[in-house]
Amino acid sequence: MDFDFIPEEDMQEMNSALEDGDLCKATERLRESLKEIEKATLDIAITGQSGTGKSSFVNAIRGMGDEEEGSAETGVVETTMKPTPYTHPQHPNVTIWDLPGIGTPNFAEADYLECVEFRRYDFFIIISSERFKQYDIDLAKAIQAMDKKFYFVRSKVDNDLHASQVQRKKTYNEENVLKEIRDNCIKNLNDEGIDEPRVFLLSLLELDKYDFYKMQETVDKELPTHKRQIFLESLPNISLPILEKKREALRKEIWKWSFVSCAVAVPYTGHKFLTCDIAILVTSMIRIQKAFGLDKLSLVKLANKSGKDVSELKSVVKSPLDINKELLTTLLARGKTGTLKKVEYVASFIPILGTMTAGGILFGTTYRTLCDFLKEMAEDAARVLRKALE
Template identity: 35%
Template sequence: MAEQSSVVYSTLTDEDEKSFETIFNKRGVTGLYEYSRRKLDSWLNVSLNIAVTGGSGKGKSSFINAILNLKVDDEGAAFTDVKETTLERKRYEHPANKNIVFWDLPGVGTKHFKQEDYLNKVKLNEYDFFILVSSERFSENDCWLAEEIRKMDKRFFFVRTKVDNDINAEKRSRKKNRRTPETILDLIRSDCKECLNNLGFPESHVFLVDNLSPYLFDFDRLSKQLIEDAPKRKRETLLFSIKGYACQVINEKKKHLEKRIPLISLGSAVVPISAAVPIPGLGLSVDFAVIISEITFYREQFGLTDDDIKDTAEFLGLREEELKEEFGIGTFLQKCTRKGIITLCLQAAYSANSAEISKYTIIPLLLGSIANGMISYRTTSYCLTTMLEDIYKVSVKISEKMSSDIVETPLD
């Protein structure tokens, strides 16, 4: 009996269908292949400049390292020290995408950077949006800068760092009747909002973070907000470049990754003979390398690379083997192998459901004259859709586990 699947398949957008038809009529299958590859990589070619500013010692450099997923001794990491280190603006490129740049700006209101010449010195008009960092109350200088940013009709976010210090201080200051971490966080957030409200910012976003533990507190919520508020044409660039463990970010990543599948499947259907790999027993070829590359991309996006798995196990206090067993990670890792992908291709060939993959797209018209083109398209689409769904489900389970573990952060 043919295998039935509950997986929902992605189809091409109307815009892509029109583009494919035009390109096919002008340049044939070669043009289709080249267009699909360019389209897939287009997010890497969009520049995004994010400014991080605040007073001396507030945690700007540490914040940049956290959001770039870097340790201070990693190549390309921001230098941190106990004394003032930011005397000029410094650029830090995202390790996975050099077109995303976080700029560490000097704080406003110092003897070197007074309000009257600050805007010109740090080239404020060059950034897409701004992150204002403080480790205590936000100052009048912070709010003056936010007002200048608002005049330019750009987005800004207030980030309160070092909240772990406030929580740990509770242990040192009280022997009994200690407040819970949730109570302390609520007090900090309320204090920040009251401070900003008094300075004229009633609707400001406030995010509480620990730069050394980006799993905790509001870091994921901040990631989600940054993605949502990014300029529309730059949203996917930030989404695919930034780490995010919250379910909202994971869901958004899945939506955008699904849009890639028809493009990759088309590329596999018209791939040059030299790049195609025969699938034993099917008499067809697919672009095996691009399937493996895309699955690797899924693992990177959902935090399931080998290094990510190791870090997650450590955070949850589990051995890697325990983590893999508890969340079924071993199952999809087996599918990620050459043997596993070939097995998926065989499943696709005999799946009645796979015939529906391209039923409502223009693909049959474009590939009807290409030997095995439609079969390769459906096979690739089935493999990637199945793998994306498996990896997504594991990622959601881990996210929910991590969220439940950090809701109750105990005070010893």
């Protein structure tokens, strides 16, 4: 994508925001929209029978290993005795709930829904490592009755593939085996009255394989807009398609950050003007950095997980790791090149902003600066991922 111009869809959205010609009202609406995303919470319930890998999935979806500090306890027997919240290490408004296994002596089916406070969660992931049992079916029906979204995860497919490869040395075909497992799960669920079940095959040891990206896309489409954004930003950076998805989602927010920072800055002059503008933009840039896992904490975690020294990962990062006012001042100065031409372009679509020369210049500068920064972060994240996988 060329980041030197504002995409048509963003221009149209800006036009809609300013359709009544009131800059102050439009700015306030955009500010509230951004706050809604920043304050939004996402509660994801991971449930199913004991021993299916629920706790490992809780750790994997947060980009953590099973032995890291703060990870969910795992084991071959039921280790979860009550609904246990695990906050995302980099996105505290995202909470993954490890729910007790249904059907265990500690949680009989009749009491399960009440005990785990099912209405608290945004959506549910029902995990099974084998055939989905009656407990799973009843659970899905109860969730469906509450008009909540749920998804089936068939875990440990890597074990099934290995067993099939041993047993079918001459005829083994991974794609055929995966299809066989998926079709069997869907038929089983259909027979029990679950229409069009969403079934995803995963390896909790290698989350980037099989159906994880497909599951992410499905959940993404079905979440409300403000929750979709934080869901995407919180996903572990395990594949290039996920990095690209994050880049696309964050790009759509850039014009809003730029517009609000511009509207805040226009009434002021001198140092006060600059401080207000930079404070908003620094916050936005830190958010982008965290989404791509390029902050110091995320790099250390990735280094430990991949067996690399953190200096190896940092060696492929071309953009600055320390985001502060001084860095942004430098980037804004660099971004002023060619901005006057952008003012004419903006003015042709949004006269109320374009005719305010200071506002138009600032908007063009901040928009260009954030787009360039996003592009560099996405490219750095891809390099870091490749280095970690070496």
